[in-house]
Amino acid sequence: MRILKRPLAAAFPFPALSSLAASHVSNVRDLFCRRGYSSPACKKTTEEWLMDVKKKPRIWSSPVGDKEIELVNRIFCNRSLNMKSIVAVGFDMDYTLAQYKPETFEAMAYEGTVKKLVTKLGYPTEMLNWRFDWEYMVRGLVLDKKRGNILKMDRHKYVKVAYHGFKEMPKEDKSKTYGHTLIRDAFDEPEYALLDTLFSLAEAYLFAQLVDMKDNYPGKFTREIDYVHMYKDVRAAVDMCHRDGTLKKMVAQNPGKYINEDLSIVPMVKMLRESGRSVFLVTNSLWDYTNVVMNFLCGDNILEAGLPCKYDWIENFDLVITGSSKPGFFLEENRANLFQIDPESGMLQNTDNGLLIPRIGVTLQEPSSKELKGGKVFQGGNVAHLHKLLGIASSSQVLYVGDHIYGDILRSKKVLGWRTMLVVPELEKEVQLLSETKRTRKDLRNLRRERDLIEDQIHHLNLSLKFQDFDDRHNHKHYFLLKELEAKRDKVRQSHQLAQRGVHEKFHKVWGQLMKTGYQNSRFAHQHRIVS
């Protein structure tokens, strides 16, 4: 499934209101209680909510009139999900709610990484003049750290496209290196690195540039260094850019330069809450940065130096967990402490399962509305804390939307049983091109069928020649026919290959269609199919 940078809310399906389940209404009542309403107020507010919900037209839940939802705005499902059973909807932040602009954000990560490699790790200074092509690398590729290769494989892990640095590997080299292993290589860490997040596109590009430099100008390096160490250095430098504020400071100064504005987030979150569901945020980003990004996306408050910070955006959420350390967060046995954050000072306070532990000598007052607001923002903890704070009885009542197949989806779904939704912004272009190339792809299928048919005929003819006792005249005729068919097959095969390459190049000049490798589903598509 995927969500676009703009109409995130476009196709959230809601149950028909006439069929609002009693359990759903009771969940809503519980939610109002947790929001601090007294018992009679809870009952009254729930009744009002029910009346209101019945009156309101449901925006986004279905197309207006007979107008279809545009192809690029649709949500795709690998399995069905009955929204009636969902009581809480959670969001990851980075590359989920916040769609970064790779041309500025990833370019900044690239430049920061190069600077660190040159100034801290002694890499050649001329790297400072290198340029980053943010469209070159795509998710789903695999880096072979030892050999300096970048691979695209199909769902069976057959390597179909292979580059050494930026040089396409000749077919023979590719098959010699990856083609003949009986027990298929796992192509996993630590020998390989998977480009499974948009954050890793810059480092992959830099790795390819370094491979090229090492091959062509080995003398440029002041020390003997292999591809594995190059990758390690690049990874460490990228990591440092994320940790030391290189990137976050710049985003905080001008979020609009690095993040796509998305005016549909607030209405979507409001709609979800009005439908009685809790809405939460679980992000690996820490509080200060989360506040910058969420203010940009959900408030009209860009945090300018010297101006007081605003925290209105928090009111759109029932719970905010920052610094969550996903995927570890999803393990119930994870014993990470849950700290409450004071939004204004950013100070962490100890909690006992989310309930503030007063410091010695401090008596806790009845929470004021301000404190209630503050009491929704936490750091760390684990999924059990989240379930408790939101009153979730069963994991299957949670829908979580994220962008990272391993960080956000795999454990939350497989181990925990949350329902999951994966944001794949690349699909916007992919489905558009699929629709534009419909005819060519049909021609391609016909060519493939024609090729298969000829191959069948060749096969039968070969069998006849081998096992049937023909006279010389017949043998000669069959032999002649065989040669004719083989020539025809080669021609069709070549046309098919050319046409297939042509279609793939429309998607991406080097790596082709994201969800396919040749005729098969790509490994990326396959992973999505299994887990999202």
Ligand SMILES: Nc1nc2c(ncn2[C@@H]2O[C@H](COP(=O)(O)O)[C@@H](O)[C@H]2O)c(=O)[nH]1
């Ligand atoms: N230390 C590192 N942090 C990284 C790296 N790549 C991304 N990130 C940071 O992770 C969070 C993602 O947050 P989420 O909302 O998607 O959970 C964000 O703060 C990134 O800056 C890395 O290589 N090293």
Ligand SMILES: [Mg+2]
């Ligand atoms: Mg993310």
